[in-house]
Amino acid sequence: MEAVSAAQIIFIVVALLTVATTFLVVTVRNLIHAALWLVATLFGIAVIFVLLDAGFMATVQIVLYIGAIAILIVFAVMLTRRVMQDVGPQSNENWWLGTIVAAVFFAAISTLLWSIRWPALPGAVVGDTVLALGRSLVDPNQYVIPFEVASVMLIIALIGSITLALPGKQSE
Amino acid sequence: MPELKIGDLLVSLYDILGWSLSLLGLHSSAVSVLQKIVSGFVLANFVMLTPIFTIWVERKVAGRFQDRLGPNRVGPFGLFQSFADIVKLVIKEDITPAGADKVVFNIGPVLAVMSVVGIWAVIPFASTMVGTDMNVGILYSVAVGAIGTLAIMMGGWASNNKYALLGAFRTVSQLVSYEVPMIIALLVPTMLAGSMRMNAIVAEQQVWFVVAAPLAMLIFLISSIAEVGRAPFDLLEAESEIVAGFHVEYTGMKFGVWMLAEFVHAFTISALAAVVFFGGWRGPLAEQYPLLGVVYFLIKTYIIYLFLLWIRVTLPRVRIDQMNNLNWKFLVPLSLAVLVVTALVDKAVPVGASLGVRSLVLFLANVALILVSISLLAGFSRKLQASENISVDSG
Structure with a gap:
C-alpha cells in the first residue's frame, strides 16, 4: 500500500473535524454555541480549499463567511434571543418531515456524486x-x-x- | 568561494536547524515540518514580546505629550516597568464571572491574539525573510484580521454582562464598517504592484507607493486605527459610557491578553503600512544585505507606530454618530473615488513612461482628489452652519 502523504493526513483530520463540527452545529442546544461551531465548520472548509491549492478561495471563505456572515448570524442571535437562558425544545412536531426531506436530499446528492465520472484535470494551473x-x-x-x-x-x-x-x- | 553575507544569518540558522534535525535521523519531510514549526514559534514570540517594549514607549511618549514624566521608577528610564506590570497581572486573582460561558470566555482573548499574530506570517522582514510568501498575502492579512472581530464578540457575549455586550455591539458596528474602506485602500497598492504577494508589492516600490497613493495610505491608517479600536476610535471600551466595554469582566492575565492583542495589533498595522506603502525592507544596500532590510523595515514600522501614538494622545474620542458618518459618508466614497481614479490614471499613463513619471502623475491625481474633497467638505460645512444659524435664530 502506498504511504499516506502529509497532505492526506491533514485532509482526513480536517474533513473529520469539519463533519464533526457540522454535526455539533445542529445538535448543540445553545444557539450562540451553534453559531460558533458553524465558524469552525467554515474554517475547516477554508483549510480544504488550501489543500486544493486554492489559496484565494480559502482567504475569501474566511473574509466573507467568518468575517461577515458568521458575525452577522452571531449578532442577530445575540440581539433577538435571550440565549443565556434558552432552554426551549430543540425540535417541533414537524421533525419527522424534516428528517425525511433531509434524508432524501442526502441520498439524491450522494447518488449524483457517485454517478458522475469526474474528469481528471490536465494538470495544475501553471x-x-x-x-x-x-x-x-x-x-x-x-x-x-x-x-x-x-x-x-x-x-x-x-x-x-x-x-x-x-x-x-x-x-x- | 561564495561571498559571505551577514544578512543571511537567520536563513543559515534555519538551515543549521534543518541540518541538525536531519542528524537525528528524521525523514526530510518531518525535518521541514519541524523547521517551520520552530521558525513559526520564534516569529510568534518575537511579535508577542514586542509589546513589552512598545508599551514602555507608548507610556513614555504619552507622558511627554501630556507634560508628565511617564514610568521612571523601575530600571533605567523605567524600562522594566512592563515586566513589573506583567508580574502584577500574572499574580492577580483570576475571576470567571457567575453565569459566564466559561469555554467561550476563555477562548475569546486567545483568538484575539491569534488573529493578530497570524498576520505576521505574510509580512516580509527582508527580501529572503518572510514566513510564507503566498500569492494572496494582502487578502490573507485582511482575512485573519477579521477573526479578531469574532473574538471580541465572543468575549463580550460570554462575560454575561450588559456593558460587555454593549461593547461587543459597538465593536461589530465599528470593525465591520471600517473594514470596507481598509480593504478598498489596500486594493490600490495591489493594483499598482499587480500582485497580492507581499514581497512582490515591496519589490515594485522603487518609488514608495505613498507617493503614488497618499490618499489610500491615509485611508488605510485611519481605518486601521478604527480596527484596532484605539483613540480616537476607542468607543468599544469607552470608560465613561460602558465602563470598559467587552473586557470589563476579565481579570489578571486574561485581561493582559486582551491588552496584548491590542498592542500587537497596533504594531502590526504599522508593519503592514510600512510594507504596503513605505517600501518595506527597501533601502540602500538592502538587497545585498538582507539583514539591513530588517533594520529598515523595523525603523519604518516604529516611525509609523509613533505617528499612530501621536494621533492617539492628541485627539479626543469621537461620538458614535461621528464615527459612522466619517466612515460611510466620507471614507467609503473617497476610497472608491481613489480606486477608480488610480485605475484610470494608471492606464492613461503611456506604457513607456518611467516609474517616477507614473508616480508623479498619480500623485497629482491624488492632490486633485484631495482638493475636490476639501472643497466639497467646505461647502457641506457652510450649508450645515447656515442651517444651524437659521435654527438658532428661529429658536
Missing part, C-alpha cells in the same frame, strides 16, 4: 493561480457573463436593502 482566476473572470470566452450577472445581482441586492432600510416619509 504560474500565478490568482492571475489565472482574474483573467478567466474577464475573459469573454470564459466567465465574463456570469461574473457580470453576479455583480449586477449584488448591486440590486445592495440598492434593495438600502431602499428597505430607508426611513419612510410618513414615519416622521
Whole structure:
C-alpha cells in the first residue's frame, strides 16, 4: 500500500473535524454555541480549499463567511434571543418531515456524486493561480457573463436593502 | 568561494536547524515540518514580546505629550516597568464571572491574539525573510484580521454582562464598517504592484507607493486605527459610557491578553503600512544585505507606530454618530473615488513612461482628489452652519 502523504493526513483530520463540527452545529442546544461551531465548520472548509491549492478561495471563505456572515448570524442571535437562558425544545412536531426531506436530499446528492465520472484535470494551473482566476473572470470566452450577472445581482441586492432600510416619509 | 553575507544569518540558522534535525535521523519531510514549526514559534514570540517594549514607549511618549514624566521608577528610564506590570497581572486573582460561558470566555482573548499574530506570517522582514510568501498575502492579512472581530464578540457575549455586550455591539458596528474602506485602500497598492504577494508589492516600490497613493495610505491608517479600536476610535471600551466595554469582566492575565492583542495589533498595522506603502525592507544596500532590510523595515514600522501614538494622545474620542458618518459618508466614497481614479490614471499613463513619471502623475491625481474633497467638505460645512444659524435664530 502506498504511504499516506502529509497532505492526506491533514485532509482526513480536517474533513473529520469539519463533519464533526457540522454535526455539533445542529445538535448543540445553545444557539450562540451553534453559531460558533458553524465558524469552525467554515474554517475547516477554508483549510480544504488550501489543500486544493486554492489559496484565494480559502482567504475569501474566511473574509466573507467568518468575517461577515458568521458575525452577522452571531449578532442577530445575540440581539433577538435571550440565549443565556434558552432552554426551549430543540425540535417541533414537524421533525419527522424534516428528517425525511433531509434524508432524501442526502441520498439524491450522494447518488449524483457517485454517478458522475469526474474528469481528471490536465494538470495544475501553471504560474500565478490568482492571475489565472482574474483573467478567466474577464475573459469573454470564459466567465465574463456570469461574473457580470453576479455583480449586477449584488448591486440590486445592495440598492434593495438600502431602499428597505430607508426611513419612510410618513414615519416622521 | 561564495561571498559571505551577514544578512543571511537567520536563513543559515534555519538551515543549521534543518541540518541538525536531519542528524537525528528524521525523514526530510518531518525535518521541514519541524523547521517551520520552530521558525513559526520564534516569529510568534518575537511579535508577542514586542509589546513589552512598545508599551514602555507608548507610556513614555504619552507622558511627554501630556507634560508628565511617564514610568521612571523601575530600571533605567523605567524600562522594566512592563515586566513589573506583567508580574502584577500574572499574580492577580483570576475571576470567571457567575453565569459566564466559561469555554467561550476563555477562548475569546486567545483568538484575539491569534488573529493578530497570524498576520505576521505574510509580512516580509527582508527580501529572503518572510514566513510564507503566498500569492494572496494582502487578502490573507485582511482575512485573519477579521477573526479578531469574532473574538471580541465572543468575549463580550460570554462575560454575561450588559456593558460587555454593549461593547461587543459597538465593536461589530465599528470593525465591520471600517473594514470596507481598509480593504478598498489596500486594493490600490495591489493594483499598482499587480500582485497580492507581499514581497512582490515591496519589490515594485522603487518609488514608495505613498507617493503614488497618499490618499489610500491615509485611508488605510485611519481605518486601521478604527480596527484596532484605539483613540480616537476607542468607543468599544469607552470608560465613561460602558465602563470598559467587552473586557470589563476579565481579570489578571486574561485581561493582559486582551491588552496584548491590542498592542500587537497596533504594531502590526504599522508593519503592514510600512510594507504596503513605505517600501518595506527597501533601502540602500538592502538587497545585498538582507539583514539591513530588517533594520529598515523595523525603523519604518516604529516611525509609523509613533505617528499612530501621536494621533492617539492628541485627539479626543469621537461620538458614535461621528464615527459612522466619517466612515460611510466620507471614507467609503473617497476610497472608491481613489480606486477608480488610480485605475484610470494608471492606464492613461503611456506604457513607456518611467516609474517616477507614473508616480508623479498619480500623485497629482491624488492632490486633485484631495482638493475636490476639501472643497466639497467646505461647502457641506457652510450649508450645515447656515442651517444651524437659521435654527438658532428661529429658536
